[in-house]
Amino acid sequence: MARAILVGVDLGGASGFDPTLDELAQLAESAGDLPVARVVARRKSPDPALFVGSGKADEIKALVEGHQAEAVLFDQALSPAQQRNLERHLGVAVADRTMLILEIFAARAQSHEGKLQVELAQLQYLSTRLVRRWSHLERQRGGIGTRGGPGEAQIELDRRMIGERIKSVKERLEKVKRQRRTQRRSRERNETFRVSLVGYTNAGKSTLFNALVKARSYAADQLFATLDTTTRQLYLEDVGRSVSLSDTVGFIRDLPHKLVEAFEATLQEAAEADLLLHVVDAASPLLAEQMTEVQRVLAEISADGVPQILVYNKFDKLEATQRPRTVVDALELDRGVRVPRVFVSALQGHGLDELRGLIGEAAAGTLKARLNADEPAPSTSSDESSVETDSDPRRTGNQHLHSS
Template sequence: MTDTAPALLVGVDFGEPHFDGELQELGLLAETAGMRPVARLTCKRRAPDAALFVGSGKADEIKFMAQQHGATEVLFDQSLSPAQQRNLERHIGLPVNDRTLIILEIFGQRARSHEGKLQVELARLQYLSTRLVRRWSHLERQRGGIGTRGGPGETQIELDRRMISDAIKRTKERLQKLKKQRQTQRKQRHRRNAFTVSLVGYTNAGKSTLFNALVKARAYVADQLFATLDTTTRQLYLGDSARSVSLSDTVGFIRDLPHGLIDAFEATLQEAADADLLLHVVDASNIDFPEQMAEVQRVLCEIGASDVPQILIFNKLDAVPSERRPVTLKDQYDEGGIIMDRLFVSAQTGEGLAQLRQLLSTKATILNPLIDQDDLKSDEFTAQLPNAAD
């Protein structure tokens, strides 16, 4: 994909409840990846067409619409099989990509740490390994043996697949070493009885802005999807309980997050699974927040973090219309039959942050009442004391 490439967005409604009829999220993903949506097309089907996903008639319409608007790429809101992608490209005459690839593209642009780059590379290799379906012209059979003698050798596609398989194996081994390092760090926190809190939530819910507001950090913040990929951990001093907690900002979730990315980011997402408390950050200004919350809960369940206690933080209160503003900042919310504490805040203006610190102090005292007083006197903890004030 090239920068600012004009793209035609396509979405197919198969009757799923979360279908985005306006393709707003796909448009944000495309813009975040450096593409420029020039037109949108949606249609309904009972099931995907095995060959062209949308059928030949709709494929013709996509081709005509792309020509009419000068699009140089076609982007689908759903995942395409390798054969469907290949067939569509031949039928339309343009590069065709799916939601999975656009997310991989964004992750590749956003990764900054060594671990983050390795995780993205693993996901990219795993995705590429499924695309080896004779899509390129050089996949002819190579001759084996010495000189011109010998039987048929490996096909180029077999060579490519073996090279990718070897690269996946090497990347996994390097990630495994980093995973062990993270496990050692987590064990050290447990030994000193540190209370760990992880920020989780849908992408662009304002997690990094809230993280910066709480710990006076300078994590990268932008009004775009997946602005932050690498986990950042800082100490947060809570004056009400005279203790510090370890606060981590994690990667945001999104609908239909590719399983390859979930697997690749296992080490990063493990921060949430091993936390004592999760701050589930929700964009209160987004009317689709229930669906976004459900998606976050699904991923948390997938990584083994569904049993970790949660506080719902409804962020961006400053962007909520006056008619929808809550009567009180703190109440309770029924999430799938589980009653959770909910707090409305604005990380941008600071509204509700004092109440959040108080709630964190209460939860930390209840969930982890024992704390080594020597830890409170250590440089790591006392260094945060000047940041205690709002």
């Protein structure tokens, strides 16, 4: 387990900045590193050479030596040049948030499809970083009347090899996408109502999936515990029919675009669903920000128009004074859209009957009509629980629930 220094840079109100670096620490632990110190810097803009500037880089170097650290992990994306310069300056390996996420995905992917998707994202990431892989060959460049040398030729050779591998992996993924389209057409012919679980990583999607369909999908209290899509039939007694329920990969702040692109085949399950169960960690202090990030990714894959049920999970972790007055209510969103919300504990089974009832109404086509017919959701009053005030999207994140 490598000892690592965590670094975050506040760029003056940049969205998603985490002053505690708690999520980066979770990512580091998920990747097999041991965080030993944290550094927060503040800049108006990133330093072109070292991202944090020379003074802060010297401070980080002192921490590396003092803690005998073997790696420095940045919460933001680094350019290839910044990463190379930092490694030279600090004398240890440097990784950014994107690389950490890719490493975790590579370790967790189980299915053939998942491994292909991760390999594609890794190759696309690596193709921009070849400049640092061959720094030991730089001395071979130059000479009278020349503009390069063996080092440059080796970089070009590797770039071509990576390009060919990317092409091969894309072709194989295209076959997977065609297979999935065939499966979806089959479900459409059978008039199967398709439900997909989406949400921020570690919100409890897999635990909820297992509780609803009595499955044994891997679930753990860690980031990206599961990557591969699993689909099962969920029988709804109230409406006397089954629906198709799929568990999908979790989202996270600053999820690399190339990773979203690589996982397109998997994420299409959400884009082509009839209903999304947006699973939220009700006990998270960053609830609104996490919901916003999920909505951003849904918009990126053209799934933001799919009807949703907000599932506030981990109800059991809330203090008694924080718990809602009712298990089921609805949120009044902008443009007059109302979204049903249900509080559950997937671990203890609380609220699951109510959730099944809402899914049944959606499958029967009666949920939207009932929502429109109901009285508007009550406004937040001063004596309501903290779940319905400080962390509730009716105050902090409503505008993001159905926007891009």
